């Protein structure tokens with residue numbers, strides 16, 4: 001026997017939330033998969049299973065991004081906090097925080113400067129931000145964590161400002177690289193709308209191979225970071241189909257889509273695709289406002305699931321400027337694999 005749920009505010013708001021997420025997923029799937037070429041939007045990756053798979057990606061030997069960015073934080077945390085705060089206290093707010101494993105380094109530096117620090121992680125995955133809260137409150141006394149479960153692409157965000165504090169906004173892990181240049185600027189402008197002149201942004205960006213700024217990165221090593229030997233990235237990519245099957249009732253056959261990572265030098269991005277191994281038809285069931293759609297795939301046809309833009313210093317500057325940020329310093333590792341840019345809201 002099932003117990004019927006007790007009617008009440010919590011139950012109904014939870015149901016509304018689930019329905020809103022579902023409608024957004026249906027909308028994205030419908031528009032993306034009926035387009036030519038077929039595409040899907042990046043935030044669809046980060047359901048509970050996807051967020052967990054991404055955590056596994058960050059510790060893969062091929063995935064140099066996370067450990068390189070972490071080393072930059074470890075080397076420059078005090079300088080970053082000093083530049084962001086000056087004589088004022090800081091609050092840290094993070095877009096797409098996930099489980100916030102790297103952020104601890106910056107928060108530890110913040111509590112060395114001030115007794116108590118408010119940390120505001122914002123993420124679409126509720127399980128991730130809850131894990132972030134537990135880890136950080138347990139390991140870094142003095143940090144108060146106020147998580148916000150929100151999709152910063154489709155929903156408004158709000159950043160709190162304790163009395164007199166400067167905001168240090170974090171957008172790290174090269175998450176900005178998962179968006180097209182115009183979308184990236186829109187995200188930064190939206191964030192800038194929550195900030196005041198003098199607040200800071202710490203932006204993590206993966207760097208392009210080749211070029212005069214870069215000695216240490218080959219296209220082969222870049223591709224390996226997005227097509228690892230253990231197949232974790234392949235599982236992460238395919239998980240988006242698992243999600244659509246579960247949440248929308250599509251009938252994707254997971255064995256009939258291959259993970260592909262390609263380097264697109266003209267656009268300066270890694271492209272992630274799911275390639276149909278043969279001709280096949282997948283059905284997108286009817287939604288509230290959309291009819292059922294048969295989606296035909298030719299052999300070798302792909303769903304373009306994700307981009308990961310790789311930046312030159314000029315590309316980083318070109319993205320910050322229209323969003324009203326001015327670079328104050330840039331930190332790069334010795335091999336010029338990754339850049340962490342501290343910018344000021346102007």
Ligand code: TRP
Nearest residue numbers: 057173174175178233272306308
């Ligand atoms: N921001 C990460 C990146 O671009 C996300 C990511 C890593 C990713 N591996 C991926 C996204 C594989 C899609 C597929 O590096």
